[in-house]
Amino acid sequence: MPDYELYYWDLPFRGNFIQLLLEEVQADYRKLDASEVYPDSNLSLHYPGMAPPYLYDCRAQLWFAQMPAILMHLAKAYHFLPDEAEQHTLALKVILDCNDVLMEITNHNGMVMWEEGTWQEFRAHRLADWMTIFEKTGQAHSLKPDTGYLLGTRLTVADIATAALFGSLVHSFPELARDLEHHSPTVANLCERMESRPSIGAFLDNQRRELGNAYCGGQIEQSLRDVIR
Known part of the structure; x- marks a missing residue:
């Protein structure tokens, strides 16, 4: 039995935050489709979660939901939190910021599709x-x-999360690379360094070969592709 089971769709979006860390630490895990749990069984978990990703810690026999919570659990297990205790809170803040960006860039998790004007306003501000x-x-x-x-x-986990956020974004939507380089040049370079690490790089090469430029899937991804120039 592996140490972990990760349940998510074949998309980078929130799943890559967890997989990049698991790959970096060379954890023994297996990836399963989200449909194994969601939507039929997610409310029956000991600690229910609204939507994927879900992580099952086989050694602890515990289920975890919510990407930030899963990352913090793994970061503690593999000493991927900063050395100073007060910095633990800042690491969590970075992960929560990432989750907020994911929500916002999908227009509140796809509740409304993007239109040209609203996207341009969001992108510029x-x-x-x-x-x-x-x-x-x-x-x-x-x-x-x-x-x-x-x-x-x-x-630390903050670097992994940042690379999962912006690395996936600019791979799926290369038009946004210039935005990142303009507003966040050192972070753009950090993402490149993270993606060139041996385990992470090999994982991303395989994933991108299989999935191409897929991002979050569904209608919301299509609406992003319709407005990003």
Whole structure:
């Protein structure tokens, strides 16, 4: 039996946050389709979760839902939190920021499809501000284009999450690469460094070969493709 089972669709979106960390630490895990749990069994879990991803910790025999909670669980297990206790809160803040960006870029999880005007407004203001937030976070911890990490001197879950967020975004929508390079140049370089790490790079190569430029799927991804220029 593996140490973990991850339940998610064959899409990068929220799943890659967890898989990049599992790949980096070379955890023994297997990926299963979200339909194994959702929507028929998710409310029957010991700790129910509204929607994927779900992680089953086989050793602890515990289910976890919510991407930020799963990442924090794994970060503690593999010592991927910053060394200083107060920085643990900042690492969580970075992960929660990532989750907020995912919600916003899918227009509140696809409740409304994007239109040209609303997308352009979001791109010029909210998305630009989010990118600036990540850039300033890195600058506050001496992140440089070729060296350093988002929260200090060593790799943490914050770097994995940031790469999963912006790396997936600019791979799926290359038109947004110039936005990231303009508003968050050192973070853009950080993402490239994270994606070039051996285990993460090999995983992403395989995933992108299989899935192409898929992102979040469904109508909301199509509406993004209709408005991103």
